[in-house]
Amino acid sequence: MNPTDFIAKWRASGASERSNYALFFSELADVLGVPRPDPATDTPEADGYVIDRVVTTESGATNYIDLYRRACFVAEAKQGSDAPEATEAEKLGMDAPKRRRGTARRGTRGWETAMQKAKGQARRYARALPEADGWPPFLMVVDVGYCFDLYADFSGQGKAYVSFPNQQSYRIMLEDLEDEEVRETLRRVWMEPLALDPQRRSVAATRDLAKKLAKLAKSLEDAGNESDAVADFLLRSLFTMFAEDVKLLPEASFSDLLRRYRDRPETASKAIRSLWQTMKTGGFDGGIGDEVRHFNGPLFDDPSAPELTSPQLDLLIEAADAVWTDVEPSIFGTLIEQALNPIERHRLGAHYTPRAYVERLVVPTVVEPLREEWEAAQAAAQLEEDAGNEAAARDELVAFHRRLCSVRVLDPACGTANFLYVTLEHLKRLEGEVLDAIAQYPGQQTLDMTGGLTVSPGQLLGIEFNARAASIARVVLYIGYLQWHYRTFGNADRLDAPILRDYRTIEHRDAVLDAADREPAYDEQGNRATRWDGRTMKPNPADPTELVPDPSARVPAYRYVDPKPAAWPEAEFLVGNPPFVGSQKMRGTLGDGYTEALRSAYKDEVPGSADLVMYWWHKAAEAVREGSSERFGLITTNSAHQKHNRAVIANHLGAKPPLSLAFAVRDHPWTYDPEGAAVRIAMTVGVAGEVDGRLATVVREERTDELGQSVELAERVGAVWSDLAIGADVAGAAPLEANRDLSFMGVKLVQPRGNVPGFTVTQGKARDLGLGAVEGAEAVLPRYRSGNDVTKTNRDLRVIDFFGMTAEAARERFPDAYQHVLTYVKPFRDQNGRPSRRENWWLHGESLPAFRQAVAGISRYIATVETSKHRLFTFLDADILPDGGLILVCLDDAYALGVLSSRYHVVWALRAGGRLEDRPRYNPTRTFQPFPFPAADKAQTQRIREAGEAVYRQREARREAHPSLTLTDVYNVLEALSDERELTKKERAVYEAGAVGVLRELHAELDAAVAEAYGWPNDLEDAEVIERLVALNAERAEEEALGRVRYLRPSHQNPDAGDQAGLDIEVASKPKKASAKKEPWPRSTRERIAAVRRAVERLDRPAAPKEVAKSFSRARADDVADVLDALDALGHLHRDEEGRYAA
Known part of the structure; x- marks a missing residue:
């Protein structure tokens, strides 16, 4: 069928979309030159391109997508009418029209409302699709025989389907199909929708x-x-x-x-x-x-x-x-x-943040709340119009437009304004929708934003320390604003003069620190002090392939007089990506004077161990809690949930009034940098009060050439805790006295990196330095193990260890070892920013006296790699000095090894520990110390002891028989077996060499033994395990407060303590939930609409008006019903045949 015949046939079609849309879509496919929809099957999940695709919504209702093509679009069909509205006589059944009318008379407000409702239905159906299908890039609302409305969200979030390509051109009329360019656009919607993403060209x-x-x-x-x-x-x-x-x-x-x-x-x-x-x-x-x-x-x-x-x-x-x-x-x-x-x-071009990543934060921070307000305004207007108050209905829309044009958004570390630009574009798109809606009322102008009250760059505020970046930011906002006008109207000459208004909204200054004065710093000799510039490197003289700080690259040092927190301009929303500098690198990067001034200014609010970005986080959270801002969204390093940063988040979540995290991503790729290190971040969006939030988790990443990583997220809803997790509050678990003084990090050598010699030496070099020849050399050249030595190949290294010795004593007793450190380590340490490490250059950076004391008197201790894909534990002999990449537990009993190696502790460790890039970390304070061991009786203890020893012995025996076998390889295969994945040829060889099948059985027996000791079923879901462990931690903490401590090693922790006694402790399968408090019934119509919508979403099931009304104090069911009907009319809620409403 050619376009002309298709248009002629369907222009005259009747108004019954149920009768017409299937044939309409099939013949449209012929006109576009794309395949017709496939027949539906008995398995909806397999139906990738069908008419009437079955979906089940969150409320349990079964619905049908009129036309669905996986990864392309959801289409919702309606059919309007060109006939006039029904007369009163017709409504009474007199002189019924010969032609049937569909949704409403085309071109009226009723028809526009019906089309908007269809969009809401399409989005709700898209949300109900299986997670594996993902969010389609397009929603399409079709008035059969009349027009196609296109909405796109290329971010893959499904949170901001906006008119495509813009508010002026999103509606394709049936007659437009004569145009080959229009047909090509629709053909791409069908076949390659991502090709329409303007980013891919831009x-x-x-x-x-x-x-x-x-x-x-x-x-x-x-x-x-x-x-x-x-x-x-x-x-x-x-x-x-x-x-x-x-x-x-x-x-x-x-x-x-x-x-x-x-x-x-x-x-x-x-x-x-x-x-x-x-x-x-x-x-x-x-x-x-x-x-x-x-x-x-x-x-x-x-x-x-x-x-x-x-x-x-x-x-x-x-x-x-x-x-x-x-x-x-x-x-x-x-x-x-x-x-x-x-x-x-x-x-150039190798390092930037893709737009989709920026939108992933801008949308929940700024766009979603404003769109919720807009939907509430539309519903309020609908209520007024239903009551016959047309002027009041229009006023509701105009009031929201005034609000939209007065909203201020601050990026307190705006860089070159990428966050501000993306925000501006979304605000302009929303404004286009608002003005279109207002223009439907009599006497209103059509879309025109050339001057007067309009969204403008003057609403976008920024603070930036780098002067050049601030200048670029101003230009970016100018260009973005003008480009929006050009893409919307075909030119930008509609703007009133002057074209570039001097908004003065981008400030060039420090966003977190202010001071009465900044004075030059002087050293002890009275000379002008300087510091390393924090970035210039040079080849190491001992190894030209290794870069070390260049001491000649100096910048002036300063001291700050009366430092205090910097002030921010007031703004409703705060969003941005503050600088990433770890707490331990702040002095080297920012200078001693600045670091000390900053920490002094925030000494009672931000811990000195917190990363630089958390100062921005604190200020933003404070602004939201105090009410000067409504919401903030910030990018931080993905260590935000680790102890030193988490304290800042926890303080605000637990403050009065409290803060809640409305949205969070714990670990997400960031900058596009194909040649550099992977930069990973966390996202957090904060709001005032106690509300549930959405926690997004990356479930798939795929590299693309131009747009960074294609990232797929899965979301859960609930209370988001300070460790950026949902469920039981692991971050709030108390450290237990029973686990005190047992777990440590290994020694931090602080030596040259790469191939440059340092404290670590080979066995041959150790003999050259006196091992076996000089009395006492065994003590200063002990065996040394790193994480790779444990999980991969043991290098059998020694380490020079002058612990407890002065430099003079070391030089006198072990001159060869001393000279080695003098030659290779001292030049590196001379550049260290910490005086203690510069001055004590012959000693390890962290020598761990507490660990040395704890390991005395036992023959072996437990070790695990701090950052590792697999959480496994092993024994090391007590005379081995562990590297800083290992975490140590000073217990020699295989019972402890068994509990720690069990699934129950591994699940805990994954939640309680942090991450480095995408690898889990183990932390002595947050992972080991709060973990509650089971109250095992003697028989249970022995069973776990034997099972733990069996796992350890089995692994060691196979590694001894196969020296090239690594624990990493073994546990990779073990993971593949658990995933029921077919093994590769290489993995099959590891399976045989490592007897991985046997190891799997031994781990299963160990898990069963530990489950029995806890008194739990052995098939609990991970979330249930966490809930039970958190509950048990709380009981143990309460027990300890009453004086009952179950020491794991009483002879070391408390020599006067008696033996541990096992108690049968019953743990509730789920924590008790507090009874929900009723909300007061709001006074304003718009607030009532927002409150009712939240109430329905919280119920998470279809509910009648009376049930929804019970969520509020003093709310009449009839008033609630009116609001529910308005929300249903706009497609924001769905009313089923029984008169119940669901989100």
Whole structure:
């Protein structure tokens, strides 16, 4: 069927979508040249492209998607009518019309409401799809025989389906199918929807433009121009090129000007400077021979341009000829900053944050709450209209528009404004929807945002310490704002003058520290103090392949007078990505003076061990709790849930008034950096009060060429704790006296990295240094084990250990070993920022006297690798000195090894410990010390002891028989067996060599023995295990408060304590839930709508109005029913045949 015949046939169709849509979609597929839908099967999960795809919603209701294509779209069909609304007589059954009417008369507010309801239904059905299907990129609302409305969310979150491609062009009329370009768009929706993502074109274009500017920047700097002056010149140039392409300057005027002066480079700078002076004020410019609009803005306060050569003009012409309307502002700033920075230029384009990642935080922080408000405003308008109050209905929408245009969003570490730009675009999209809705009322204008009350860059506030980044941020927001107008209207010349308003919303200053003064620091001799610049490295003289800090790269050191927290401008929403500097690196990176001042300013609020980013987190949380902001969302390192940072989060969650985490991702990939280390982060969104939140977990990652990682998330709802987990509060578990003084980290050598010699030596080198020849050398050259020695191949190293000795004593008794440390370690330690490590250079950085005391008197101790994919435990002989990559438990009983090796402790460790990148970490304080061992009787203890020893002996025996066999390989295969995955040829060899089948049985027996000792079933889900352990921890803590302590090693922990006694402790399978408190019934209509919607979502099942009303104090069921009906009319809730409502 050709498009003309299809249009003619379906334009005359009747108004019954149930009768028509199946045939309509099938014939549409023929017109588009795509396959027709497949027949449905008995297994809905297998139906990837069908009509009437069955889905089961969260409330348990069965619904049908009118047309579904997996990973492409959900389509909801309606059929409106061109006939007038029914008369009163018709409503009474008199003179019934011959033609049936569908949803509503097309073009009316009722029809628009019905189309919006259909969108809500489509989104609800998309949410009900199996997790494996993911969120489709498109929702499509089809009025059969009339139009197609397209909504897209390319982020894969399903949280912000917005009009595609914009509010002006999202509706495709049936007649538009005559246009091949329109048919191609729909064909892509069907077959390759991600190809319609504008990022896929704009990212490549933006990277290419940045490379052109980088080449020009280098040329100008090589000619002797200061880098700052070059940067300012290129910022003005690129904005002018953009202004030309969006028709704010006469077509090709700037590029033609450059061409005309290409052979007269000596006057080109004057012509460019003249144009910029005219752009500042507006008027006629002789260089381009035309009128120039009034741009204004600080960008052109300094119109200077350097002297240019013909080759440099060629580079400018090449850049000007590019398509600047295709730039992606969300990454543009980062790439331009790299292009203009001589140090970062060599890595241009290799390190930036993909837009989808930015949206993953901006949407729950800013967009979702504003869209919820908008939906509440629509529902309030619907209630007013149902009551016949048309003016009041319009007023509800206008009031929300005023609110939207007054919202302020602050990024307190805005960099080059990628978060602010993405936020601005979403606000403009929402504004388009709002103005369209207002325009449906009589006497209202259609969409027009050229001036007056409108969303503008003036609502986007930023603080940035880097002056160049702040300048770029201003330009990015200008470009983003103008680009939105261009893409929406086809040009940007509708804007009122001046084009660039001087909003002064991007501040160049420190966001967390203020001080009365910053004074030069002086050393003890009265000389001006300097410090290493924190980034410049040089080859190590002992090993040129190893980089070490360059002591000659110095910057001035300062001291801060009367330091205090910096103030932030008031804003409803706070969002951003503060800098990542670990607490131990702050002095080296920021300087002693700044670090001390910062910690002093926040000494009662942020622990000194917290990372730099947590100072931003504290200020944002404080602003939300105190009410000056409504919500914040920040990126932190993925160590935010670890002890030193978690304390900041826990303080605010437990404060009065409290903070809650409305959204969190514990571990997420971040910057696109294919050649560098994987940067992983956490996301947290905070709101005031006690509310449940959504915890998103990465379930799949796939590298893409341009857009970073394609990340799939799974979400759970519940109380999100300070360790960024849902369920039992593991982070709140109390440290137990019974486990005290037993677990430690290994020694921190603090020595040169790489192949440079240090404290660790081979057996041969140890003999050269006196082992076996010098009396006492065994004590100062003990055996040494690292994490890789334990889980992979044992290198059989020794370590020089002068613990307890002065430098003089070490030199006198062991001169060869002393000289080795003097030669290789001291130069490295001389650059260390900690005085104790510089001055005690012959000693390990952390020598662990407490561990040495604890291991005395036992023949072996338990060790596990701090950061490891597999959580396994083993024994080490007591004379072995452990590396800092190992965590130690000073118990020699295989009973303890068995409990720690059991599934019950491993599940606990995965929740209680942190992560490094994507590998779990084990922490002595947070993982071991709160863990409650079972109250085992003697028989149970012996059974666990024997099972634990059997696991250990089995592994050691197989490794002794097969020296190349590693524990990592063995446990990889064990994991594959648990996943019921077919083994590869290599894995099959490991299975045989390691007797992994036997080891699996031994672990199963151990798990059963430990479960019996706890008195629990051996088939509990992981979440149930955690809940029971947290409950048992609470009971043990209460027990200890009453004086009953179950010491694990009383002879060491408390020599006067008696033997442990086992108690039969009953643990509830689930913690008790507090009875829900009723909310007061809000006064305003809009607040009632939001409250009712939350109540229905909390019930998580279909509920009648009377049941929903019980969630509130003094709420009449009839009032609640009115609100529920309005929400159903807009598709925000669904009313079933029994009159119950569900989200």
